[in-house]
Amino acid sequence: MIRVGIVDSHTLFRTSFSLLLAELDEVEVVLQCSNGVTLLEALKSVQVDIVFLAIQLTSMDGYQVAGLVVKHHPWVKIVVLSRSFDVYSIKRMLHYNVAGYLTKNMAFSKLKRAILCVYKGGVYYDRRIRQVIERIEDLQTSPAIILSPREIEIIRLYAMQYNVKQIADLLHLSTRTIEKYKEKLMQKTGARNFIGVILFALRWHYIEDSELNPRRHD
Template sequence: MLHLAIADDHELFRKGFISMLSGVEDFSFVHEAANGQELLDMVEVQVPDIVLMDLQMPVMDGMQATELLLEKHPEVKVIVVSMYDEDRFVMHMLEKGVHGYLLKDTSPDEVEKAIRRVAEEGFYYSDFVSKAMHRKMVARSPNKQPFFPNANNVGLSNREQEVLQLLCDGLSTIEISEKLFISTRTVEGHRLRILEKTGTKNTAAAVAFAYKNHLI
């Protein structure tokens, strides 16, 4: 059973979201909060597996709530569900360590897919997020940001850079293992070394780091 929580100041959206996913047998909503502070208080009573987080809320917004939540409970996965479709919001939240970013008009099927992928792999990139990261990368001028084709600046090996590229493409651990003909344990080992060398908290943050610093 996946224990979920949602934080959004619009009650109609919260209720609709919960209703939309109520038919999924292994999904259980344990918290429903109207702002970030309310969510943090609830988490102290029971820690959920995944939090669906809005960004704009009164009292405490989703950005601050995400930072405080991941600082105290790094095991919790956070998926942003927002109306903000600007690239800067996407990149900022990925750099903060969120595990996925969805728009509020996302289909129910993709929401379920995102929750399951985050639970299993630790991240989920929709087409929207992938395009946002690509636009961010293209927009950066080489004159303003150095380009490191072999990621030598953080000491990534050729195989680690290859795994990082596939993570940026949105492939799962199993898909990467099949593509590179290596075991899933080996893929996980490469992933952990990538996090260590880039100084990032999770795969989503590592991908954001890679695009921001032209490591791929």
């Protein structure tokens, strides 16, 4: 049996994904955690072959968790399972030599294939992830300016036509903090206005056109 752990901050997703995995005869879900702290503690006593890891977590993010698992439990194979497939997220996770990277809307028919591939020592990247990796490899140069996950999130929301107050409410920050982020991003990228910041993020694939459907105004 392939012993699997799930790390995701959303209880409903963990439960649903566990039920989905239960349909695979070769798989046994032995661990469900809401954060990295719980996972690292559990790995001291529970044998796990593969951990499905989200990026957005409480206490510490998925990048930090991946780094600590690689350091202290190198035999555990990490498969990222996330809605984030921008260049920044993928490059950071590849730095930790994750065995797989899947989007949360991948087809169930591919899930078994991914698990077996990783369990046997291979690597498995979802089609959309492979496309981003190919673009990364095609770039002859990379930007000297590195954007943080929070900065990328703010740029994406601006690009989706949210205003300062709406962004502040969504991220549980003050409008003053959002304005400071905006000013810092313009300085950081050398843009004369925030449209220039958005264009920079698009050019270097920090955000993708497909993510920027205008928000619905109810």
